[in-house]
Amino acid sequence: xxxxxxxxxxxxxxxxxxxxxxxxxxxxxxxxxxxxxxxxxxxxxxxxxxxxxxxxxxxxxxxxxxxxxxxxxxxxxxxxxxxxxxxxxxxxxxxxxxxxxxxxxxxxxxxxxxxxxxxxxxxxxxxxxxxxxxxxxxxxxxxxxxxxxxxxxxxxxxxxxxxxxxxxxxxxxxxxxxxxxxxxxxxxxxxxxxxxxxxxxxxxxxxxxxxxxxxxxxxxxxxxxxxxxxxxxxxxxxxxxxxxxxxxxxxxxxxxxxxxxxxxxxxxxxx
Numbered sequence: 001x002x003x004x005x006x007x008x009x010x011x012x013x014x015x016x017x018x019x020x021x022x023x024x025x026x027x028x029x030x031x032x033x034x035x036x037x038x039x040x041x042x043x044x045x046x047x048x049x050x051x052x053x054x055x056x057x058x059x060x061x062x063x064x065x066x067x068x069x070x071x072x073x074x075x076x077x078x079x080x081x082x083x084x085x086x087x088x089x090x091x092x093x094x095x096x097x098x099x100x101x102x103x104x105x106x107x108x109x110x111x112x113x114x115x116x117x118x119x120x121x122x123x124x125x126x127x128x129x130x131x132x133x134x135x136x137x138x139x140x141x142x143x144x145x146x147x148x149x150x151x152x153x154x155x156x157x158x159x160x161x162x163x164x165x166x167x168x169x170x171x172x173x174x175x176x177x178x179x180x181x182x183x184x185x186x187x188x189x190x191x192x193x194x195x196x197x198x199x200x201x202x203x204x205x206x207x208x209x210x211x212x213x214x215x216x217x218x219x220x221x222x223x224x225x226x227x228x229x230x231x232x233x234x235x236x237x238x239x240x241x242x243x244x245x246x247x248x249x250x251x252x253x254x255x256x257x258x259x260x261x262x263x264x265x266x267x268x269x270x271x
Contacts, residue, residue, distance in 0.1 A: 013055065013062030014191055017089045019117065020099035021109035025147040028174035029099060030054065030067040033184070059188050066093065087116070095190060096122055096142045097183075098164070102171065103151035106159050114163050117142065123166065141190050142167045145183065149173040212249045219243035 018026045033056050052067040068086035090096060096117060100110060117123070122140045144164050146155060150173040161169070168186050172179035223239035226232075 013064050014095060015064045015066065015093045016095045016097060016187065017066045017068060017086075017093035018097045018099060019068055019086065019090050019113060021101075021107065021113055024099045024101040025174055026099050027052070027067050029097070029145065029147065029172070030065055032172075032174040032177070032180055033063075033065060058184060058191070061188075061191055063187070090117060090122075091120055094140060095187065096140070097145050097187075098142050098167075099145045099147050100155055100160060101148055102146040102153050102155045103148045105154050106156050110160075111163070123164070143183070143186055143190065144169045146171045147174065149178050150175045208249075212246045216243040216246040219246065 018029055020026050030052065034054050054065050054067075056063045056065055066089045068089050098114070098117065100106070120140075122142045142164060144160060144167045146153075146157065146160070146169065149171045157169075168190075170179050170183045170186055172183055174180075219239040219242040223236050223243070226235035
């Protein structure tokens with residue numbers, strides 16, 4: 001049960017949006033993380049007009065990377081649609097890679113993007129990715145990426161730090177590959193909250209199994225109450241039986257008709 005959230009991540013993955021103003025290198029970062037030329041990259045700001053989604057493997061965890069159009073005011077209706085899709089991608093993300101151009105001074109657009117992310121509920125520390133992936137009431141984590149390290153730095157890093165004081169910072173170059181392993185390590189630490197799963201560990205990847213384990217744990221805890229009060233063992237057996245039935249829903253020993261209907265509804269059985 002303790003590793004159930006990590007098990008769910010191994011099955012469902014983590015939505016990771018690459019966000020920033022135009023021309024900071026978001027598409028180049030996507031290509032670098034995928035190790036393939038998936039997104040079109042040009043020096044022209046606004047090349048990306050729509051979101052591009054691809055899956056990268058990070059320590060066995062599916063990382064759903066979402067490249068987005070630069071968030072910027074625009075009178076172009078097509079570009080406006082792309083910006084709106086970028087905002088929607090950020091809204092639905094578990095983690096955001098917030099990209100800044102290290103070769104340019106901080107701009108008003110950079111500040112605007114940061115403010116929008118804070119309004120959406122981003123800004124959590126390095127231990128919030130697991131909780132944020134299931135509970136939107138938790139501040140979701142941001143990884144600040146200072147891109148274009150191969151060029152002379154003009155970005156005022158201290159100003160970015162003051163905007164995101166609790167966020168991890170990674171300096172990258174998509175041309176030379178500098179900082180990319182560190183970025184992957186940072187995201188992995190966010191996902192696993194600094195923990196590693198051993199190969200022999202049991203992973204609970206089903207939400208139904210997770211709920212059954214939670215109920216079993218609750219009933220086992222409740223069974224201690226009559227013991228502490230010196231009540232007859234009949235009272236203890238009630239919760240013990242309920243815990244047994246909850247575990248039986250996982251093993252199949254106590255599967256009810258409703259549970260069987262739920263299980264078979266998720267499969268396509270041919271004749």
